[in-house]
Amino acid sequence: MRKTAYLALVVAVFQVIASHGAHAGQLDRLRVDSLGTVLLLVGPVAILATRRFPITSLAATLVATCVFMTLGYPYGPVFLSPVILLFKTVAEGRRKVAWIASAITAAYFLVYSTWLVDRPAAGAWHVLAIVAVMLLILAAGEVARFRREGRAEHARVAEEESRRQASEERLTMAQELHDVLAHNISLIHVQASTALHLLDDDPSQARPALTTIKAASKEVLGELRSVLNVLRDGAPRSPTAGLDRVGELIERSGMDVSLRQVGSRPLPSQVERAAYRIVQESLTNAARHAPGAKVNVRLEYLPAELVITVDDTGPTTPAVLSEEGSGNGIPGMRERASALGGTLVAGPTGTGFQVEARLPLPEETE
Known part of the structure; x- marks a missing residue:
């Protein structure tokens, strides 16, 4: 539990501070205000609650991330919480939930980059990068799940x-x-x-x-x-x-x-x-x-x-x-x-x- 609390604190600090810094390179995006800060803190709070409410925590984080992007706040640091929770969801054996959530999120970014941004081409590159990262995270989660199940099976056999x-x-x-x-x-x-x-x-x-x-x-x-x-x-x-x-x-x-x-x-x-x-x-x-x-x-x-x-x-x-x-x-x-x-x-x-x-x-x- 203590490790989870430290992780949530680090993610919260990074997402808030780095998102303010990211605005300097994305002047066409909105500066992070109080609402944006609240949305950035949803992910860290969800990390704290993931042990008791794993599916709800993942859903809340993805929704907060999508709302953050739709309102026009900067890209980048906000994706750290979804990456961590997607990885944990797959690694802990909830593969179906993680893959469905990833597909829905990818579909949202496709719609967002096509119709909801002023520069669709730039948005398309963003969504492609996000999908690639998602697939990489899901694959890493599968590897971690396989190793975890292997250790559990070894312990059971022993x-x-x-x-x-x-x-x-x-x-x-x-x-x-x-x-x-x-x-x-x-x-x-x-x-x-x-x-x-x-x-x-x-x-x-x-x-x-x-x-x-x-x-x-x-x-x-x-x-x-x-x-x-x-x-x-x-x-x-x-x-x-x-x-x-x-x-x-x-x-x-x-x-x-x-x-x-x-x-x-x-x-x-x-x-x-x-x-x-x-x-x-x-x-x-x-x-x-x-x-x-x-x-x-x-x-x-x-x-x-x-x-x-x-x-x-x-x-x-x-x-x-x-x-x-x-x-x-x-x-x-x-x-x-x-x-x-x-x-x-x-x-x-x-x-x-x-x-x-x-x-x-x-x-x-x-």
């Missing part, structure tokens, strides 16, 4: 991209929380059930189960803290787990799990995290649906992909947690694989169950 990234981060955190809680709570539940069963008959055997519960509860707290830290400003956004911790994961599971790795190579962080979570969720499903089973975990590092295979031999005791799952385990693993351009297949194999995920890897650089 905002949408920011929202999309924020949404993806929220989904990632939700998936992390699901995997962490599902695995560790299932493990705690299984070990707690084992401890309760053994507490009366064989208390010494309950100690390992209680130790596993303690470790799992500590692990879940650490994982939750790590995941939730991404909500804090300046918090590191590194993966919360990687394949280097699969051994710890297997030890905490309390199951008969064998691990085999074929090959080895550095992996991108997102692949590390996805692979760890797939193994974790597979072990969770085995603990929930196949207690007592022998589980085999195989990590095969191929040139173009990482193949993760987790299979079990089937339950040997009743599956106490088989009906308590969220139903999101396998779909969640499949989403992780798909997000990286990979695949995941899960299904029964004989008496057991198998999960096989293939995660694409970038080419190795020497």
Whole structure:
């Protein structure tokens, strides 16, 4: 608003002072008097009001300019206000209004230069110059409008991209929380059930189960803290787990799990995290649906992909947690694989169950 007020003041001073000076070179025109000064001030006042009344401000300025010319006042400085308002009208997107107003004004000057002045030829040159300037101003306004809309579109796209990234981060955190809680709570539940069963008959055997519960509860707290830290400003956004911790994961599971790795190579962080979570969720499903089973975990590092295979031999005791799952385990693993351009297949194999995920890897650089 302050810039608009400064602009209106500068235009008012220029139009009034310069119009008095212009009379010296146009002695056939009337000297600017009080009425002429009022007409010259209509434009600056309209500039002040253009934000609230853009069309009315433009119309008032053009009418005042036409009346100023018809009464015989000097050419020149009076055109500054119409030029500014026409430019602003086009630049702000009111193209139709600006072009119609320009056409009407040009028609007026054509009539004026042909029939209303003493020297029509001179008037014709004036109207041609005015039309040329009008077209130039309208073209400049179109360029400004195009650039303004381009900046607005760029800002809109950037905002949408920011929202999309924020949404993806929220989904990632939700998936992390699901995997962490599902695995560790299932493990705690299984070990707690084992401890309760053994507490009366064989208390010494309950100690390992209680130790596993303690470790799992500590692990879940650490994982939750790590995941939730991404909500804090300046918090590191590194993966919360990687394949280097699969051994710890297997030890905490309390199951008969064998691990085999074929090959080895550095992996991108997102692949590390996805692979760890797939193994974790597979072990969770085995603990929930196949207690007592022998589980085999195989990590095969191929040139173009990482193949993760987790299979079990089937339950040997009743599956106490088989009906308590969220139903999101396998779909969640499949989403992780798909997000990286990979695949995941899960299904029964004989008496057991198998999960096989293939995660694409970038080419190795020497």
